[in-house]
Amino acid sequence: xxxxxxxxxxxxxxxxxxxxxxxxxxxxxxxxxxxxxxxxxxxxxxxxxxxxxxxxxxxxxxxxxxxxxxxxxxxxxxxxxxxxxxxxxxxxxxxxxxxxxxxxxxxxxxxxxxxxxxxxxxxxxxxxxxxxxxxxxxxxxxxxxxxxxxxxxxxxxxxxxxxxxxxxxxxxxxxxxxxxxxxxxxxxxxxxxxxxxxxxxxxxxxxxxxxxxxxxxxxxxxxxxxxxxxxxxxxxxxxxxxxxxxxxxxxxxxxxxxxxxxxxxxxxxxxxxxxxxxxxxxxxxxxxxxxxxxxxxxxxxxxxxxxxx
Ligand code: RIB
Ligand code: CA
Numbered sequence: 001x002x003x004x005x006x007x008x009x010x011x012x013x014x015x016x017x018x019x020x021x022x023x024x025x026x027x028x029x030x031x032x033x034x035x036x037x038x039x040x041x042x043x044x045x046x047x048x049x050x051x052x053x054x055x056x057x058x059x060x061x062x063x064x065x066x067x068x069x070x071x072x073x074x075x076x077x078x079x080x081x082x083x084x085x086x087x088x089x090x091x092x093x094x095x096x097x098x099x100x101x102x103x104x105x106x107x108x109x110x111x112x113x114x115x116x117x118x119x120x121x122x123x124x125x126x127x128x129x130x131x132x133x134x135x136x137x138x139x140x141x142x143x144x145x146x147x148x149x150x151x152x153x154x155x156x157x158x159x160x161x162x163x164x165x166x167x168x169x170x171x172x173x174x175x176x177x178x179x180x181x182x183x184x185x186x187x188x189x190x191x192x193x194x195x196x197x198x199x200x201x202x203x204x205x206x207x208x209x210x211x212x213x214x215x216x217x218x219x220x221x222x223x224x225x226x227x228x229x230x231x232x233x234x235x236x237x238x239x240x241x242x243x244x245x246x247x248x249x250x251x252x253x254x255x256x257x258x259x260x261x262x263x264x265x266x267x268x269x270x271x272x273x274x275x276x277x278x279x280x281x282x283x284x285x286x287x288x289x290x291x292x293x294x295x296x297x298x299x300x301x302x303x304x305x306x307x308x309x
Pocket of ligand 1: 009011012013014037038078125126127151160166167168241242
């Protein structure tokens with residue numbers, strides 16, 4: 001099994017991505033770090049603890065909190081879509097504690113990179129602030145990891161924050177610039193790809209109906225907001241941005257990739273530029289195969305070992 005570290009700003013689609021990852025037998029989620037993005041760092045960390053208490057993955061990952069804001073600008077959140085608490089503002093989550101201040105996300109990222117080197121896959125589902133801070137702390141260690149798969153950017157399609165910028169890149173363009181300039185084995189999963197992975201509300205409902213219980217009810221509850229907002233915006237369903245990044249990290253053959261040199265614009269635009277490639281970008285996705293894989297693993301009818309009944 002491939003060791004994974006997931007950096008995340010949960011967020012509805014982040015939560016779906018974590019549940020998908022926890023049911024993927026090809027990988028072992030060794031560590032999860034939180035970053036401010038969709039919501040504040042505290043809210044993102046609370047949501048991670050909520051999901052851990054709900055799903056009780058085995059093994060339980062090392063968890064750590066990271067950056068409370070971008071490197072060089074004020075935090076812009078996405079609570080209109082995700083809700084004030086980041087998970088659809090459900091009223092009845094059981095209380096959880098807080099993530100410890102130490103070790104922080106940078107320490108956990110560096111420790112995982114030292115331990116696993118080329119075997120480690122890092123999946124970044126939020127702004128790239130923690131990754132940029134880890135590079136600042138020890139670029140040589142971060143550079144040893146096998147793969148870094150980051151959801152973000154809008155290469156040949158419109159953005160979702162401005163006509164040209166995607167949310168994760170627009171929250172922290174300075175961090176994105178540093179990550180792209182670091183010579184890392186970087187794989188970008190942009191809106192070009194994630195907008196091909198749209199889940200209809202009926203597909204989610206049918207899947208959850210096959211495995212009724214606390215987990216299915218909770219997924220139904222927090223994902224409903226995502227479907228409601230998507231439909232109000234005229235979409236046919238929820239674009240599975242972060243779950244697709246996990247899917248392509250687990251099985252790169254789900255996508256067709258293009259080696260590209262990207263530059264980051266002042267508002268987080270991901271711009272094609274001349275020169276040797278600094279990443280590869282997922283451009284075409286086998287959407288049906290991905291959606292089937294995602295739904296098979298999100299909330300299986302039979303409970304995997306160590307999960308809530
Ligand atoms: O643009 C989509 C990205 O922004 C996803 O990671 C979503 O969770 C939001 O953070
Ligand atoms: Ca996210």
